[in-house]
Amino acid sequence: MNYHLLIPEMCLAGTAIAVILLDLVIARKGILQMASIAALIAAIVVSAALWGKADPDIFNGLLRADQFAIFFKVLFSGAAILVLLTTKDYVSKIARFQGEYYALILLSVVGMMLMAASRDLITIYVSLELTSISLYALVGFLKDPKSSEAGLKYLLLGAVASAILLYGMALIFGITGETRLAEIAAAVPAGRIWDNPLLLLGVMFMIGGFGFKIATVPFQMWVPDVYEGAPTTVTAYLSVASKAAGFAVILRVFLEAFGGDILPDWAMIFAVLGAISMTVGNVIAISQTNVKRMLGYSSIAQAGYLMVGLAAATRVDGANDPVLFGPTGLVFFLGCYALANLGAFIAIIAITNKTKSDAIDDFAGMGSRAPVISLALTLCLISLTGVPPTAGFLAKLYLFNAAVHHDLVWMVIVGVINSAISAYYYLRVVKMTWFGTPASAEGVPSSLALRLALAVACAGVLALFFYPSPLLDVARDAAQSVAGAVLP
């Protein structure tokens, strides 16, 4: 048995339990933060060491620690580390429940890791619930009216989404008689999806359930309120890790289980949803005055761009490695998006901690009050827009290139128009930061840990523009490991 493949998960789950128990006896909570970060670093190191091992199956294929899963394990752990590093600046608001905060973050990371590795519907569902339950509690963590409302909304809508997902899974199980993805693939009836209404219904329900996680239209209505009400650290985590976990599980399920005749059909559904998502997210983001809400709508739009990668998962006859452009681009985009979005949120945490306000207007003149943080914020927002010299530019280029290869030129046009729209609201924040009149001359204090996290994110955003090939290779291997079996 390959139990060593589970070391990252076991390490994090063990640390989470230890943190919960230690929290009862230890007075200095800083130790718990250190332990959590150390466990996450250990998980990254072990995961990286497991890269490309010959026999990645665990529990007879229930889980698989292939390159795809390992990429996401590192992504989730990395995001959690950056979020935990910023927690010190946010800690006064959660001081009474620090131990629980770290434990819940760790448990949600475990859930997401298992989501990315699962190849079985039941396991996917249980892992998803582990993630969701931890996140429900984290969203309501501040316990002020706004945070509680956000937590309640997230819980109720999340429960509905889970129910829809479960119904979809039940239908798929009813049709195929299997829960393992590989066996579902063999048992899915031949022919297009439109010939089989029940299959269509099952697939649609599953898209609905997972669509909630990635926050695509029409399952996006929770995003603005939850992003606004949740603690900003949790918002950052939610917008990156939770979304990435959703995409990981979608790629895994749809490529492994539905990679047969129906692949072009669901790809088209994702194409349409993606185009709507981009447009809705970007257009509504323009009118936002709260920076967290704005980034919420922006994350809906980013989910739309990411779905170009799902839409471009179809086979193209005659191309060199036909199925891989889309998934590779998606994985690469997720890496770039994670860095840029986390960087933006970390800068926002530092600034809003000082101003005690999430309003975009209160960012006025931050360029003179906190030049370094403002510069970092600017860089990350430029990356989210997709303008050089940032990783976001290459990521979009790669995804749109994939779309062109798959005859999805219309999606590229929609995407480019949307990028132009998004420039308006991203750059408005930048303009406010540098050219607004500062409310006071006071600087913005930040801890060493926060500055470190911000530096890592910004360095990544820049480095991936000038030297993207390592991550591109990783993304290609990851996509190959999950989509390889689908290749004709």
Place this chain on the structure above:
Amino acid sequence: MLADYGLLALFIIVAILFATMLPLVALALRLAGIGAKRKPNPHKDTTYECGVQPVGKAWVQFNFRYYFYALVFVVLDVLTIFLYPWATDVKGLAEFGLAAVAVFVAIVCTAYVYAWRKGLLEWK
């Protein structure tokens, strides 16, 4: 198999009879009321004509402390549910099954220890 216990069907019959009796009783009381003369007075209208005077509304808002107990109970319930299939075949599942259950119980017990140390099980 449970379905083989056909005698259980007797209970279903009882249940059906019970269900049909309820509206019949209501109907009988209603019929009796038609011919009766009505002479209401404040004494008669009280809930207990010759008993303690009821105070307040029938609806009371529960102390939310009860909710913790309910929650802890649900978790215990789920724990039991998982132990049940294990108990049906302890020998066949051997050491691996025992280890799996031990890990599971340890994880859930962490939650109980946490709840206990946080003073959740005390009534204050």
Place this chain on the structure above:
Amino acid sequence: MSLDVAFWILAALCVGTALAVIFAKDIFHAALFLIVCFFGVAGIYVTLNADFLAAVQVLVYIGAVSVLLIFGIMLTRDPSKGSPAGKLRLPAIVVALALMGVMIGSMITFDWQTTADTSKMVSTEEIAGLLFDENGYVMTFEIAGLMLLAAIVGAIVLVRKE
């Protein structure tokens, strides 16, 4: 034959009480109807020889979930007024009916693989074999444990003050 009769009685019970849950004015009555509905579902599981599932249904749903549900209602201030009339009632009815039509339609048209062979029914021992086996779902089982842990910790964090 007798199983068929039992099924139809139970099915009528389930559908009837489910409708009562929706239309009951008093939310407390709705909760009680829901419990009867759970019982009906447990009965259907028995007719399908799914003993374990029936036991789970009774112990968890009727024994625990409904207790939580009723506590939740008892914690609220004045539930007897029922839910306020929303403007979305009509659209909700239309959408729900349309969804029901689509689901029934697609289920009827699907060519289901059925069997009358009762030896294919799964006993509790076999479920145990799946749940606690290395090649089965033992990992899923442990994840469920972590989920319970997260639920308890999360719930305590959200409600406790200190």
